[in-house]
Amino acid sequence: MISVTEALQIITAQTKPLPTEEVDLLQSTGRILAQPITADRDFPPFDRATMDGVAIGSRAFGQDVRQFRITDMQPAGHPQKQLTNRGNCIEIMTGAMLPIGADVVIRYEDLTITNGIAYVNLNEVTPYQNVHLQGSDKKAGELLVEAGVKITPAIVAIMASVGMATVPVYRLPKVVVCSTGDELVPVTQQPLPHQIRQSNSYMLLAGLQQECIIADKYHLPDEPEAMAEQMAKMVEEYDVLLFSGAVSKGKFDFLPQVLQQLGMQTLFHSIAQKPGKPLLFGKFNDGALVFGFPGNPVSTWVCYQLYFKAWLYRSLNIKLPLQQAALSKDIKFKPPLTHHVLVRLTNHNGQLIATPVDTSTSGDMVNLMQAEGFISLPTDQEHFAEGSVFDVQLF
Ligand SMILES: Nc1nc2c(c(=O)[nH]1)N[C@H]1C(S)=C(S)[C@@H](COP(=O)(O)OP(=O)(O)OC[C@H]3O[C@@H](n4cnc5c(N)ncnc54)[C@H](O)[C@@H]3O)O[C@H]1N2
Ligand code: MOO
Numbered sequence: 240m241i242s243v244t245e246a247l248q249i250i251t252a253q254t255k256p257l258p259t260e261e262v263d264l265l266q267s268t269g270r271i272l273a274q275p276i277t278a279d280r281d282f283p284p285f286d287r288a289t290m291d292g293v294a295i296g297s298r299a300f301g302q303d304v305r306q307f308r309i310t311d312m313q314p315a316g317h318p319q320k321q322l323t324n325r326g327n328c329i330e331i332m333t334g335a336m337l338p339i340g341a342d343v344v345i346r347y348e349d350l351t352i353t354n355g356i357a358y359v360n361l362n363e364v365t366p367y368q369n370v371h372l373q374g375s376d377k378k379a380g381e382l383l384v385e386a387g388v389k390i391t392p393a394i395v396a397i398m399a400s401v402g403m404a405t406v407p408v409y410r411l412p413k414v415v416v417c418s419t420g421d422e423l424v425p426v427t428q429q430p431l432p433h434q435i436r437q438s439n440s441y442m443l444l445a446g447l448q449q450e451c452i453i454a455d456k457y458h459l460p461d462e463p464e465a466m467a468e469q470m471a472k473m474v475e476e477y478d479v480l481l482f483s484g485a486v487s488k489g490k491f492d493f494l495p496q497v498l499q500q501l502g503m504q505t506l507f508h509s510i511a512q513k514p515g516k517p518l519l520f521g522k523f524n525d526g527a528l529v530f531g532f533p534g535n536p537v538s539t540w541v542c543y544q545l546y547f548k549a550w551l552y553r554s555l556n557i558k559l560p561l562q563q564a565a566l567s568k569d570i571k572f573k574p575p576l577t578h579h580v581l582v583r584l585t586n587h588n589g590q591l592i593a594t595p596v597d598t599s600t601s602g603d604m605v606n607l608m609q610a611e612g613f614i615s616l617p618t619d620q621e622h623f624a625e626g627s628v629f630d631v632q633l634f
C-alpha cells in the first residue's frame with residue numbers, strides 16, 4: 240500500500256499542459272486565462288471628471304477669481320470642449336472629458352449658481368481636483384492581468400474594457416462521472432426498502448461545476464459485461480473517467496477487473512489513508528485517466544478533493560486553496576495511516592480554528608455538509624494536540 244505523498248506524486252506525474260481555446264467573454268468566469276492582457280489605451284483614456292459640477296482653470300482661482308460664467312456643457316460621451324476665457328466655466332458631468340484649458344472640477348455642492356454664474360464657495364482648489372488623470376491607473380501597453388489567473392468578474396470587466404469579446408483560456412478536460420451499484424436508483428424514483436438514491440454522482444457533478452467542468456453522467460450495474468460494454472465507449476470519448484464505488488473487496492466490486500480487461504494500466508489501488516483506502520488510479524494508452532473513488536460518500540468526496548483536484552490544478556498550473564488553522568481539540572489516531580479529518584472553520588481572535596466534524600462513518604453523507612475542508616494528519620504521530628496548526632484544504 241502506498242502513502243498519500245506517493246499517490247499524489249503518481250497522479251501529478253500524469254499531468255500535461257492543457258491546450259487553449261477561445262470562449263465568449265461571459266463564459267470565461269472561473270476559467271484560467273491563457274494569455275496576458277495588456278492595456279490597448281491609457282486607463283483612464285482621457286482626463287476624466289470624477290464629480291458633477293463645473294470645470295475651471297485653477298490659475299484663475301489662484302488669481303482670486305471666484306465667479307465663473309457658465310458657457311457650455313460637457314456631458315459624458317461627448318467630444319472634448321474648450322474653455323476659452325479664465326472667467327468662464329463649463330458644466331461637466333462625472334465621466335466626461337475635462338475640457339481643454341480646465342484642470343479642476345468644482346462639485347455642485349461647493350457652488351452657488353445664479354443667473355448662469357457659478358460662485359465657488361471654497362477657499363482653495365488644487366490642480367486636478369476631482370479629475371482622474373489619463374493613464375494614472377495604467378499606460379497603454381502595460382500589463383493589466385497576467386496569464387494563469389482564475390478569471391473573476393473584475394477581470395471580465397477589464398477584458399470588456401480592452402475590447403475582448405472572446406477570451407483565450409486553458410481547455411478543461413472532458414470528464415465523465417459514473418456511479419456503480421445495483422442498490423442505486425435515479426433521484427426521481429421512490430427507492431424500495433433495499434435501495435437508495437444515487438447521490439455521489441451528483442456531488443461529483445456539482446463539484447466539477449464549481450471548476451467550470453460540465454461532465455456527463457452514467458450509471459453502471461454490478462454486472463461485468465454490462466459495465467465493460469458501456470465503459471469501452473467512455474475510454475474513447477473522455478480525458479478523465481471518475482467512478483464512485485465498486486473498488487473495494489466485495490464480491491460485486493468489479494470495477495478494477497473490468498477496467499483492466501479494457502486495457503487500463505493500474506497505477507495504484509489502495510492508499511494508506513482513512514477514509515478512502517481502496518482508491519483506484521490508472522490510465523489507458525490513449526491517455527484517458529481513471530479515478531475509482533471508494534463508494535462511501537465521505538471517501539468519494541475527500542478523494543475527489545485531494546487527488547482529482549491535485550491533478551486538475553497541476554494541469555492548469557494553479558494552486559489549491561489552503562488555509563492554516565489550529566485544531567480545536569486533541570485528536571488521537573492510532574493506525575499508521577494518513578487520517579483525513581473533516582473540519583469546519585471559525586475565527587477566534589484572528590486565529591483560524593479547525594473543529595473536526597463528527598461523521599458517524601464515511602457513509603454519513605448528512606454531516607458531510609458541515610465540513611468546509613479537511614486536514615490530512617501525518618502518519619508519524621498518533622497524538623495531535625489542541626492548538627497545533629495544519630493546512631486545511633478548502634472544499
Ligand atoms: N472487506 C473489506 N471491506 C471493505 C473495505 C476493506 O478494506 N475490506 N474497505 C471499506 C472501505 S474503506 C470503503 S470506502 C468501501 C468502498 O467500497 P466500494 O468502493 O467498493 O463501494 P461500494 O461497495 O460500491 O459501495 C460502498 C457504499 O457506498 C455507497 N455508494 C456507492 N456509490 C454511491 C453513490 N453513487 N451514491 C450514494 N451512495 C453510494 C454504497 O451504497 C455502499 O453503501 O468499502 C469498505 N469495505
Ligand atoms: O474510505 Mo472508507 O469509507 O475508509 O471507510
Ligand SMILES: [Mg+2]
Binds near residue numbers: 484486492
Ligand atoms: Mg464495495
